[in-house]
Structures are given as C-alpha cells and as structure tokens.
Amino acid sequence: MQFFSGFHKRALFKLTTLLIVFCLVLGSPIPTWASGEDKCARLKLEEKETGQEEYVPGEVIVKFKETVNVAEAKKQLFLVHKALGLSEKKSMKKGVTVLKTSADVPSAVAALENDPRVEYAQPNFIYRIFTSDPLWERQWGLTNAAFGVQAAAAWKYTRGSSSIIVAVIDTGVDGSHEDLAGNLVPGYDFVNNDEDPDDDNGHGTHVAGIIAAVADNGKGIAGTAPNVKIMPLKAGDAEGTFTTASIVSAIQHAAANGARVVNMSFGSYEFDQLQFEAIRDNPGILFVVAAGNEGNNNDGKPVYPACYGLPNIISVVALSPDGRLAGFSNYGKNSVHLAAPGENIISTLPQREGAGVxxxxxxxxxxxxxxxxxxxxxxxxxxxxxxxxxxxxxxxxxxxxxxxxxxxxxxxxxxxxxxxxxxxxxxxxxxxxxxxxxxxxxxxxxxxxxxxxxxxxxxxxxxxxxxxxxxxxxxxxxxxxxxxxxxxxxxxxxxxxxxxxxxxxxxxxxxxxxxxxxxxxxxxxxxxxxxxxxxxxxxxxxxxxxxxxxxxxxxxxxxxxxxxxxxxxxxxxxxxxxxxxxxPYISKSGTSMAAPFVSGGAALALSLKSSLKPDKIIDIITRNVTKLDSLNGLVSSGGTLNIASVLAYISNMDAPAAGGGGGGGGGGGGGALPAAEAEVPEPAADVINATGKAQTFTVLEGILRLDIPTGAMPKGAVITVQKAADVPEQAPEGAVAVSPVISIDTSAALSKPIKVSIVYDEQKLKGIDPRLLLVYRQNDDGSWTLVGGKLDRENKAVVVELSSFSKYAVFGIRKSFNDITGHWAKEDIELLAGRGIIKGKTSGNYEPNNSVTRAELAALVVRLLGLKLHHPSQPTFKDVSHNSWYYEAVETAVKNGIIKGYGDGTFRPDDTLSREQLAVILANILGIANGTAEELKFKDTDKISPWARKSVAIASNTGIMRGISDTLFAPKEAVNRAQVAAILARLGERMGTFEVMITVTGTVVWSTVEKPHWELKAEDRTYVLLPDAADKVTLALLKKYEGQRVKVSGYLDAGPNIYMRGPVLRIVKVEAAE
Known part of the structure; x- marks a missing residue:
C-alpha cells in the first residue's frame, strides 16, 4: 500500500533549516560580486527585503588567483589587512579559503576584492529549504538545476515588488484562492461586463499561480515572482474561448490601470488587426504570449498574437522536464524567442471554501x-x-x-x-x-x-x-x-x-x-x-x-x-x-504554462530596475537564457529562461541611457510589421462570364464571393459587380453599416438562387453580436429591406442566397427592450429580436415573464426556421379563421409537422403553452420520432404526461430545453417569454439558423494539453471539439466513437483560445463516417 501524507511533508518543512557553506569550483560565475557595483548597498538591500540573515556574520570566502602560492598569499593577506581581523576557518580545494573576520562582512568583501592576490571574495551565504510551501519540491520549473528558471538564485536579488502589476488576460482568476488572494489587485470581467473576474474555467487561475502565488505561507506553491501583483482580466469564457472585443478591452484596461506586463496564454491562426493595434499602441507594456500547442513551426504557420512581430511581444514555447521541446509545443527559429518550463507544471486551481468531496x-x-x-x-x-x-x-x-x-x-x-x-x-x-x-x-x-x-x-x-x-x-x-x-x-x-x-x-x-x-x-x-x-x-x-x-x-x-x-x-x-x-492545485501542460514563467521573470526584472523598457527586457531575457542543444534551430535564442542570469545581468548594468534601448530579443517575434495602408483607388467593375456550369468567383478585392450552381445562368450571361458606395447614405433604424454598398447586376434572369458572401469590417461592429449581421437590399428611394443571411465566422462574412440582384450591404442590428436590463435571457432575446424573430409586447417592453400562447409559439417557430408561409383556402381548424393574425403561421406549422391540433377539430390558439407541450414541438422540429425510449433524470418525471415523456427526454438530453432546476422539469408549468427566447436561440444554433455550419471528417481523440478536451484529427488540421455541456447526446457519442472516424458538424470558431491546438469547432452533431 502506498499513499501520500501531506502532513509529514509540512512538518519536515517547518522543522528543517539547512545551513550550507557555498562551495565554489574553479570558473563558477558570481556575477553580483564580480561587478563594480556597490556591494554594501546590495547586501543591505537584501537584508532589508528578507528580514533574515543572508550570509554568515563574521565570515568571508576568498578564492586566490591560480598564479599565486596559496599558503604565502594567506600570510600576506593577514598582514596587509590587519584591520579586518582575519583568521582561517577552513581551507578548501582549488585555492578557496573560508576566513573569519572581525569587520562587517560587506566591508571585508570590498577590501579583499581589491587585493591583487585575490580572484574574488564573497560572503558565506546561508541557504535554507527555500520556502515553506509544501509543493515547492514538485515545482520543477522553479527548482530544476539544469532546466528550471533558477528561482532560488534569482530570489537572492528580489522576489518582486508590490508596485509591479502583471495583468493576466485569461478566463479569470479565483479571487478567494488561499495562494492568490493576497497578491491580487482589482480586475474586470469583460465576458459578463462586471467587476468580478471569477474563473469558471480554471485556466486563468493556473496561469496566475505560476506568476505570483504567495510564497512562504505554508500553502501550496510559490509563484515565480511571489511579491508582485496580479490584475485578473477575464476575457475568456467558461469554454476557454475569447473574442476580439474582450481581449482589446482587457488590454486597454491593463494599460489604463498601471500594468507593466501582460500575460496572454491564448492564440489563434487568424491575424487580428484590432488586437495587433491594441498591442502596438501600448509600447510601454511587455506582452508575454504563448507560441501554441499544435507542434507546428510558427515561421511557416504563424500563430497570433505570438507572431505579430512587435518589439513589445515576447513569444514562448514549452520545455519538458528533460530539457527538450515538449512534444505538443510549436516552435520557430525566427518567430519564437525562447523556451520556459511548460510540461507537468503544478499551479493553482479554483477552490470553493467550505465545500468538499x-x-x-x-x-x-x-x-x-x-x-x-x-x-x-x-x-x-x-x-x-x-x-x-x-x-x-x-x-x-x-x-x-x-x-x-x-x-x-x-x-x-x-x-x-x-x-x-x-x-x-x-x-x-x-x-x-x-x-x-x-x-x-x-x-x-x-x-x-x-x-x-x-x-x-x-x-x-x-x-x-x-x-x-x-x-x-x-x-x-x-x-x-x-x-x-x-x-x-x-x-x-x-x-x-x-x-x-x-x-x-x-x-x-x-x-x-x-x-x-x-x-x-x-x-x-x-x-x-x-x-x-x-x-x-x-x-x-x-x-x-x-x-x-x-x-x-x-x-x-x-x-x-x-x-x-x-x-x-x-x-x-x-x-x-x-x-x-x-x-486547489493541479498539474497542466501547454505553452500557456510556459508564458507565465517569463511574465514572472519580466516582473522580477522590473522590480530590480523599473526603468527598463519592453524591448530592453526582451533583449536581456534572450541574451541570458540557458543554452540547450535541444533548442538549437527551434527558438531564436537557442535556450530556455534563466531568471537568475537575467537579474544578475541587470544588477551589473550601468544606468540605462535615455530611451532605454535594447536589441529586440534575438530575432524578435517573427515577421515584419504589416505595411501601412496606402490609399486605394476605387475599384472598377468586375465582370463575370457565366458558363452554365458551377462557378465560384471572389471579386472586389476579396469583399464579395459568388457561388453559382450549375444551371443557374445560361452560358454567355454576364454578372457585373461594383462597389456603389463605401458607406451607405442611410441605414435601417438601429442598424450599423459594416460593409460597403455593393451593386450586382446580370444580363439574364436567375434560374436558381446564387450563394453570395459579403465580407464585413470587424472594426465597425462596436460590440454587436456578429450573429446579428444581416444583408439588406437597397430600394429605389434609398431605404433598405431585410434579405437575411448567416454568419460565416471563419471568413468574417455574411452568406445569403439571392434569386435576383440589386444593391446590397451588411448591417449590424441593435434591438433591445426597457425591461430586460440585467435579465438572464437578455442576450437570447436581443438575438431573436435583432433577427426579426421575436417582438415586444408593449411600447419598448418585452414582458419576459408573460406566458406564451400556442398561436404565438407557432408564429415564432415559423419565423425562426424561415418556413414558406402556407395559406390554404379553407382553414384546417374551426377556431383559426382566415382573418386571424396567426392564420398563416398556424397553418404553416401544422403542414410541416411541427404542431398538431386537438381531436375535436380545434387548435385552441389562445391556450397557454405548457413546458411539456413545448418539448413535443421541439422533438418534432428535431426530426426525432416521438416514441423513442429516452432517459430522464428529473425528480418529477412521474408528473410528465405519458405522451410527452419521450419528447421531454429528447429536448432535455440534447440540451435544448433545460429543467427549471437541476432536478425539476415542471412539465405542467406555463412557458414564459424569456424561457421561449432562450430555448429558440438554442434550437436556432442546433439547426444552423444563425451561422454557417461546417461538417468535417476525422478521428475522435482525447487530449489533455492545456485542459482535457476532445479533438478531431482531420487530414489537414486538428480541431478542438467543444460540445455544449448540456448536450448529453453529443457527449456520449464522442465517448462511443473515440479512436474512430466520424463526421462532425458544428460552428467553426477560429478566434483565440487557450488550447492553441487548432480552431475550435462547437459541435452539434456527431455520426459515424461511412
């Protein structure tokens, strides 16, 4: 039997203190004492910072030059320096002697350093078991003598200053954590827009602990820079994905609130102009970024922000405990600066005080x-x-x-x-x-x-x-x-x-x-x-x-x-x-774990010399790496982070010249800066000649793409495309133009719809949900009529099918209501309202708590699915007349098998809709037969009508409909308008209503890099699979198909994420590949 006892480990730390004579071997560098800097000031500073004796009082160590006779040199030394009261305590090998002195140690060291017989002199340093943190011995990134960052030696200079702030832009930080709370300054949550940047993922808390977990508190771990402060800025959500807006807002907040270093342990393969400019426009901040985890060469396949090539970015790969590049880590001789420990790194995990397992x-x-x-x-x-x-x-x-x-x-x-x-x-x-x-x-x-x-x-x-x-x-x-x-x-x-x-x-x-x-x-x-x-x-x-x-x-x-x-x-x-x-501690692997070691090292450098500029810090860090043959050709510096050498170098520096200077860190962050935008003349019209067969064209310098199916246009027909205006002269109410006005004309009528993709300008979104970008057609009077469209997130475009041509533009729609401020369903209500699916009840109000009738639900579903309206000459139900506002909606929903009437020939349009009735409607829409045996986990399952039980299971197990709590479904309760909005928003995502869905074939595998997750290994790339946690069907199928080839459908999210293994695919469907 074998088990661990944390109690005994803690007792050992509390009872043991080691006093070690610092034995020197020939050629060992002691940078602090070899410099011309004021050593007395250095020693006094250390005593003041630590509150402990850092060297043995009354003792100095001398190493004599090889050219002298040691015995004779000692005699001369005692005679010449009588005032120091020298006597020999211990003779050691290679000309080293430990001497007693009656003088104060700094004065004795200074005098003996100037003696011509002495190669160098130094105090007899005291070494202790370094911290009382019980996991110290497991922190190989700090303690490993060969491949760690040499924290123990670095801390002889400083453990950091509380005036130095490191902003952690991540998924948040657990502000109550026993090892972090004392080192946090106020931050912000840019995901939920509040002042509580709590971590609902775990990634940001882990990163923060590597940088600045409190040391010597008898708990957990020690951070790389345990006396600096962390500013938690939550820009990533619970799934570890980020948006441009949240990242840029976090950067701006960090700059406005005194951060000197920003850690960015996330990445994307998409160049983000706004993010690039936010970093560029804050040249006084050092941005430490992770290089990525896909095992790729960033020189050929750049990852951002690591490869922006800005002088205030330092890019970091992951080193394994055996001194090699971690198997998952990206690399790049020209685009990556250095390595740092990034495999099996133990750090902090969110905790819940008072709860347990x-x-x-x-x-x-x-x-x-x-x-x-x-x-x-x-x-x-x-x-x-x-x-x-x-x-x-x-x-x-x-x-x-x-x-x-x-x-x-x-x-x-x-x-x-x-x-x-x-x-x-x-x-x-x-x-x-x-x-x-x-x-x-x-x-x-x-x-x-x-x-x-x-x-x-x-x-x-x-x-x-x-x-x-x-x-x-x-x-x-x-x-x-x-x-x-x-x-x-x-x-x-x-x-x-x-x-x-x-x-x-x-x-x-x-x-x-x-x-x-x-x-x-x-x-x-x-x-x-x-x-x-x-x-x-x-x-x-x-x-x-x-x-x-x-x-x-x-x-x-x-x-x-x-x-x-x-x-x-x-x-x-x-x-x-x-x-x-x-x-509340866990080991993780990834370049996300490597970057914070460098952030901590940079914070220590600034603590020692706060006047350092980012480019100078990068230069110093990359000059002073531990060189490793295993990293030759993989990173520009050829080595891994050595904070002790960095701080030794800084301690020997003369006062910096005005402006700081610095060499840019041994090769920079990869690639030249993007060229400044030049004035571009208005493009001429692009002309497309139809062949009668399938054709694809990208015109107007990439702004517009047309996919013409076979038979849509006769051979010889001509399509003319031209930019009619850079900005529309007027816009629909509450809309923001995000594309130019594009004129499309043709010499022949279309026999089939043509798919058109219009690229939008992301910088013009101004916080609008991209799913609310829609294509409008311009009327002859200059007004606009909604056409529709789906978001193509990967290509930053809106896709629509057109059966005729005119002038078009993409607008972002803002639509809200007075009574949903702070409401839990606000985002879903605004999404459906902006797309014209849902409407308010009274002037400016949505009335989220009001119940929903059967007729209202029919109308909502028909709009959501975009069904062609059915208007039969004779009503199907005796209580739904021709002149009813919901006549077409009810008839259309019934025709499509979405909802049914009653056996007595009525529809009962004004009846309130119950939750179990809605579940049946959802099951009908999903196309799953109402009669399939399904699983339910609600306490009130017995209260669900027999005819609805299987539909409730379908709706709940797919994650589209949730219980009113974790254990109750409440089948007989009326559905309110807020619940309907949330449910229909999920349904729309499942059905591909708002965004372009892709299907990819590959092999399902389980990965533990950064955070355990599913991946799809396709032929050309790896996808990080993120199913909805409430979608038990998809979760079970992933487990079932592990190691097998499958077809996966979902939404591509090519934006930044913590995994950095490839783009995120938010999956909604998994099936075996043929």
Missing part, C-alpha cells in the same frame, strides 16, 4: 455514522488510494475491525444498454475495487447486487450488519437506459433511515449516488448534506486531501479520464463535517 456524520442522538462521497472508488487514480480510503472509513471512522461482517451493496447497474439517444451505454462493474480493498484488509463481507429497476436490501437485512457500503459507480439511476428512478429509491431511503436510527454505519459513494434525492429527507436530514454543484472535468487529475479524520494527512489523486463528474457538497448540520477537499 466527502462528508462524515456522527449523530449522537441515534448513534449512527455516515460517510458520503461525491465521487466513487472508480474515480481514484490508483488502487492504493482505494484501499487506503476504504480502510480509513471502515476501521478508523466506523470502528469496524477485520473479521466483523460488512454488507456490500452493488448498485452500479453494470452492463451495456441500448439507447437511441446515446448509442450503447456501458456502465462498468466497479465492485472489484471495493471488494479487493476489503479482502486485502481482512474484512468479511456479504454481497448484495441490486437488479435493474429494483430496491436494494430491506431493513430486516440491513440491520444484521455493523456497516454497509453502498456504491453506485457510473449509474445515475436504477433503471438504465431510462434512468427515471434514482439509485437510492424511495424504499431504499426509508430502509436506510430505519437502519441509521438503529445506530448503523453507512458508506455511500458514487458521483451520482445522490442524484435525484438532493432535497429528500434522507439526504438532508440523515446524510446531513447540502448539494453544492456538479463539476464536469475540472477536477481531472486533481489531488484531494484529508481535512478531518479519518483522512487527516491523506492525499489521493483523481484519474484523468473523460466524462469526469464530481459532486461538491457542504455540511447541512454542525455534526456533519467535510473530511476530503479537493486540493
């Missing part, structure tokens, strides 16, 4: 004990962890000794089940983990397997055992594949309550063991737990530590598998206590 209860009233885990033994990385944790529970907490009979209840529902939603579901048999642990420890047990859709053991059976272990594995219900009944059924709960009231001891485990019973009497009153949250994947590879007995001092690690769900729980009563907490 295991809860223990001793109830004095009934005398029972319970242990509740928010995970299962199957989630632990090693069998040794399972053994230790099970034995601690049984022996140390329950007091059950080997030989006493224990009941093991196997409720993991293991087996393979056929599901039309998820494909085949395989639930593993995890019983062996528990049984092996008990058997190894010598326990005698009886085994009870719970069949599908059945209750577990009765009270009469339970009462015969001193302890019961009840585990659920990966099952989230007792009735797979439907999952309508919780693992712990109502009868199970009653039996367990009786067992506990009889003084029993109950151990419940499994990440979904409590699913569906979180509000029950058993969970709240007897397990005495409050459910906090369920986390997906954030805790992969995380260490959990014992906060109370029986786990005090224990450390276990979670596995790094996919589909990783962990429950966080809180005590509901005083006699309940958290006994296992996730240790």
């Amino acid at each position: 295991a809860l223990a209860v001793y109830d004095e009233n009934y005398g029972y004990k319970t242990m509740l885990w928010g995970f299962g033994a199957e989630d632990l990385a090693l069998d040794d962890y399972v053994y230790d944790s099970v034995v601690r529970t049984m022996r140390d907490f329950f007091g059950i000794n080997p030989g006493e009979r224990v009941l093991v209840v196997d409720d993991d529902q293991s087996g393979t089940y056929e599901s039309e939603t998820y494909g085949n579901i395989t639930l593993p048999d995890v019983s062996k983990l528990y049984i092996d642990a008990l058997s190894t420890a010598g326990y005698v047990y009886d085994y009870h397997s719970v069949p599908n859709n059945s209750d577990g053991p009765s009270f009469d059976e339970l009462k015969n055992y001193g302890a019961v272990i009840w585990f659920t594995g990966w099952a989230w219900g007792s009735d797979p594949p439907d999952f309508k009944i919780p693992n712990l059924t109502e009868n199970d709960q009653e039996n367990l309550i009786a067992y506990l009231r009889n003084g029993g001891k109950l151990f419940v485990s499994g990440s979904d063991a409590a699913y569906g019973i979180e509000e029950s009497t058993f969970y709240k009153q007897y397990l005495k737990a409050d459910f906090e949250a369920e986390f997906v994947d954030m805790f992969k590879g995380v260490t959990i530590t014992g906060s109370s007995e029986p786990f005090k001092g224990a450390e276990y690690q979670f596995s790094n598998d996919y589909g990783f769900y962990i429950d966080l729980i809180r005590p509901a009563f005083q006699d309940a206590k958290i006994v296992l907490q996730h240790y």
